[in-house]
Amino acid sequence: MIDSKSHPSRDGVLPSLWQEHRAATILTANDEREIADQVWDVIVVGGGITGLTTALRLQEAGKRCIVVEAYQIGFGTTGGTTAHINTMLDTPYHTIESDFGASGAKLVADAARAGRDIIARNVSAYQIGCDFEYKDGILFAQTEQEEAELQKIFAASQRAGVEVLPAEAIPVPLDFRMAINYRMQAQIHPLNYLLGLAQAFTAAGGIILQHTPVSDSKRQQGVHEVETAGGTIRGHQLVYATHIPPGVNVLHFRCAPYRSYVLGAQLATDLYPNNLAYDMQEPYHYFRTHQLDGKRYLIFGGADHKTGHGDPDAAFRELEAYLHKHFDVASIDYRWSAQYFEPADGLPYIGELPGSEEHTYVATGFSGNGILFGSFSALLLTDLILGNESPYEKLFSPLRIKPIAGFTNFIKENADVVYRFVADRLNVDRLEALVELAPETGAVVSYEDQKVALYKSSEGKISALSPVCTHAGCIVAWNNAEKSWDCPCHGGRYDIAGKVLTGPPRKDLEAISLG
Structure with a gap:
């Protein structure tokens, strides 16, 4: 209704x-x-x-x-x-x-x-x-x-x-x-x-x-x-x-x-x-x-x-x-x-x-x-x-x-997808540190030797998710305007709690305990 x-x-x-x-x-x-x-x-x-x-x-x-x-x-x-x-x-x-x-x-x-x-x-x-x-x-x-x-x-x-x-x-x-x-x-x-x-x-x-x-x-x-x-x-x-x-x-x-x-x-x-x-x-x-x-x-x-x-x-x-x-x-x-x-x-x-x-x-x-x-x-x-x-x-x-x-576009777009599968897992050094997160902001960071999607609430509470898109395994990126985690490969999107907003993924991002 x-x-x-x-x-x-x-x-x-x-x-x-x-x-x-x-x-x-x-x-x-x-x-x-x-x-x-x-x-x-x-x-x-x-x-x-x-x-x-x-x-x-x-x-x-x-x-x-x-x-x-x-x-x-x-x-x-x-x-x-x-x-x-x-x-x-x-x-x-x-x-x-x-x-x-x-x-x-x-x-x-x-x-x-x-x-x-x-x-x-x-x-x-x-x-x-x-x-x-x-x-x-x-x-x-x-x-x-x-x-x-x-x-x-x-x-x-x-x-x-x-x-x-x-x-x-x-x-x-x-x-x-x-x-x-x-x-x-x-x-x-x-x-x-x-x-x-x-x-x-x-x-x-x-x-x-x-x-x-x-x-x-x-x-x-x-x-x-x-x-x-x-x-x-x-x-x-x-x-x-x-x-x-x-x-x-x-x-x-x-x-x-x-x-x-x-x-x-x-x-x-x-x-x-x-x-x-x-x-x-x-x-x-x-x-x-x-x-x-x-x-x-x-x-x-x-x-x-x-x-x-x-x-x-x-x-x-x-x-x-x-x-x-x-x-x-x-x-x-x-x-x-x-x-x-x-x-x-x-x-x-x-x-x-x-x-x-x-x-x-x-x-x-x-x-x-x-x-x-x-x-x-x-x-x-x-x-x-x-x-x-x-x-x-x-x-x-x-x-x-x-x-x-469309062959040129096909190669361009999918070469980019392949890049995201590899590069997003290697360049951890340039990601924001945990302490630099502003309130109501998210980032994929290096945390205890793994990549983590972190979000800081307006009250300063930190929540953590696996940044691996459940569709095809790309690493999500933070969308600060819409407050969502967006997949750069196939367009899957998740809310701050990791719940699927937009397909093609069917499963939510996995929650990670920082404790």
Whole structure:
């Protein structure tokens, strides 16, 4: 159950704008005694945008579905996204065209429109109050090099059939050399939309189990048996909508975890951007406006870096300095970050999970287009589960092998993973000493000839954990902004007590006694 007033927590201590400005929503509690005795058509693990959109669509198609969520609806990335709904993608169309051909680029553009349209359709069909609005999306270049790149993006977008036009102005107070306008983009209040999907799904007969982490699954006699904290759930089909699948599989080497940082600010003037805007820096900045409870907020993000590698505090400082330089800022009311996974070849992985039991599906690798591709995933996964043919199946298949597309990224990201397995175990001398820990701070330190993840509370109490990620054995790093232990290899994250916040790990970090 979600009560009507309490803020659903997220996978970090920094609340997003959406958490503190959301609709009053109650989901009816389920009778777990009845659930345990049934064999479901589809078990969906994960209660974010991908899981709930997929479950709702399958329920509409006559399938009996159950959603299993480790925490509560809105806990993960959907509760922290900035909810830009784009047919302009993080992987530009000329790159897609080069790697997957002109027909592949057109299919991706079709998929992007389909993802946008299912959101619009759900909002209308179920009367979800989530501030859905169509907007223009303005991409602008500020240097000669960026302008040359933007010209390629513009031409390839048009060839792919995307509705894009030259733009004479941009909605933010910045100098620019060239800009293009992607028409019919959109924005929403993501948490209100997600809660609306949850209500529609349960009203259609679907079941949602919250606070029910999955520990294991196996398939016996044609049925998946999913082990949870509340018992075994059985179903014919299994969908992992968990941002990245659990366990250890090939997709963990084809997807790299990143964090992006966001500010929610009020301006001293009324010069808020009236459309979506994006620069072409690396990493790029993104801008939009949202009105909540009578107040307008400039939502501004960027400063992305690989999970467990960068400095979160420095990322926020960078964004704040940029914002104050270019806008008349009255106050910065919100700071938060969220995680996404970057696919090696630029396209999401949607379909059967490689190396898994039969009838196990996954959707991951959405880059910075999670709301869009999470929604599109529901269309493709529903077709696969229902046995329908789909023009998208081969292009987005997790089983695809493209020796050229994304090969450089694949080598770069996984060379880094190998480095973290080795280097993090050797360079103990440069780690902070135990006595140097400030209150509410953590660090991996050398302590009595072993590596230990230490955290000092505001009262000065020290707690210790094994720093070895329970997923694949990398050494975690301290995230001082979100107060979490983040794995630099595959994006697993743990709270200060070692409890899993974000998969793929299923087990908590082991507590260590210092006494």
